[in-house]
Amino acid sequence: MKNITIADVAKHAKVSKSTVSQFLNKRFDYMSEKTKKKIEETIKELNYQPNIVARSLKQKATFTVGVVVANILHTFSTQIIRAMEDAFHEQGYQIIVCNADDEPEKEKKYIEMLLAKQVDGIMIFPTGCNLDLYERMKRQQFPVVFIDRTIKDLNIATVMLDNQMAAKLAVSQFVKNGRKRIALITTSIIRNISPRVERLEGFKNALADHGLPVNKAYLKSASADQLPAVLEEMFNLPAPPDALLAGNDIVLYEVLRFMKKRNLTIPGDAAVIGIDDVPFASFFTPPISTVAQPVAEMAEKAVELLLFQIKNKEDREFEDIFRYKPSLIERDSD
Template sequence: MKKVTIADVAQHANVSKSTVSQYLNNRFDYMREETKKRIEESIRELGYRPNIVARSLKQKSTTTIGVIVANILHTFSTQVIRAIEDTCHEADFHTIVCNADDDPEKERKYIEMLRAKQVDGIILLPTGDNAALYNEMQKEGYPIVFVDRTVPDVPIPSMLLDNKKAAGLGVQHFIDKGYTKIGIITNVIRNVTPRMERINGYKETMKANDLEIRDDYIKSLEVSRIKEGVRELLSLDDAPEAILAGNDLTLIEILKYVKEHNVKIPEDLAIIGIDDVSFASFYEPGLTIVAQPTFEIGKKAAEFLLNKIQKKEDQDEGLVFRFDPKLIIRESC
């Protein structure tokens, strides 16, 4: 079946090819309504589909960005993706989402694939282990923005939570409620920014309140071992009375243990989680959460990248944008 072209549409609508081109590119401010209607009807009747590849080559833009998340199972990741997609949609940009599973090799392959598809820029939740590749992209002037993490010696703009403050809010709330024996559990993802900063925030707040920092109260574990870690904590002779969950996946595993072993919250164990979860308000008892403004972070990342792609304004490299956490108090502490 013969492919319908702009020339076919122009002939059918009795206008020039340039007029059809202007219509397709939404440049019809001074176009008569009758002309617009004829072109629209011709496109529909002929079944015309624009050649996206040809248009991209001509405009030197695919109006597409790539988003590579570290782990799409995180509530944070899905909410950030939604904010990015909404922002890009408003700017008539498309998004391609990839899940790296915190695997540096998988991340590298996705970066190469997206660049081969000539996406205009990439928003990346970096594994941190491809520093040479990140720096190469930055030196080339390729538009890239980090989210949730920074990478040492890589001057790429990053949008992330004030993680120390987030952990500090949770620990301080425990202390204000009378708890002194406070543990923290995070899941192991090498030395990524949120995990390290949240542990440091925990330690700094404990120290500021003249409370003992015990190594056996601090656990960094694979997600599959978090329930075992809770058991180990609660089996200590001087077990913690409260636990700060380092992120949403950690919180879910802690709650699984609590349910399986009939641990009462907060009577037996007070719990606060960092990262909001959809069930926090109707879980019984309601879960106290340190939430981060995920939609604000995703929106800022998308706007920053789009400005970089469209060269709307000069932007310094290496900027780190920190976003404030919010303590949402419920019954779990």
């Protein structure tokens, strides 16, 4: 079968090759609706497929970006990747998603693989342990945006939640409903992963604002497999907590499973709020209150920041951290 070229499309549609090229690149400023329709119909009739390799060589771009996510099991990760994919697709870009499993070495391999494939830019949910690699990309002015997590003094454009406010919203809700023994459980903070550290800090500040003491027995961080034991220890205290703030969706899942196993009622035995809205929260019994992130807005900003760097090769210094306000979704668990 003969490969259909731009020249074939142009000849069949009775327009110039440059007009077809403008159509393919979505430059319609000076193109009539009649011409657009004619080219579109010709492309379908001839089953024309653009030569992506030739296009990349000509424009010195692959129209592909990488997304290296720390842990794709988090609901927020899948939600924002889905929203970013839509936004990139609208701009003619494809994405390659890589899951690092919170392992720095795996993250490093994925970033190096994406660089070797000459992607135009990379979104990273950083593990925080590949500073040399992050710094090298910044020195080389390679387009990079961090998502969900920031790294101090690195000065890379970052989109993330106001994590302190997220914790404060939950604590204020607990206090409003008369709770005083408020606990926070989060996944491990060994590597000082910024959202977890910031939520812990916001939690402590919120307790102080409401005149409540910080009880270390009610502050726990652990790996996912250790969470059941942490919960067991906490609820065996002489005065167990009467409110639990789950630092993320993985913790929330373990909290709900533990309470069901122990036949503890929500909110009777303990109120529960989770940071990050999850699909099952609204139909769990009782429906679970959550602190939600504005995923669509965050995805839109992240894509905007990366495309700005890709398209402005001489002006890639974009070092701000863009924080977004969370919102409390009140249900029946607090």
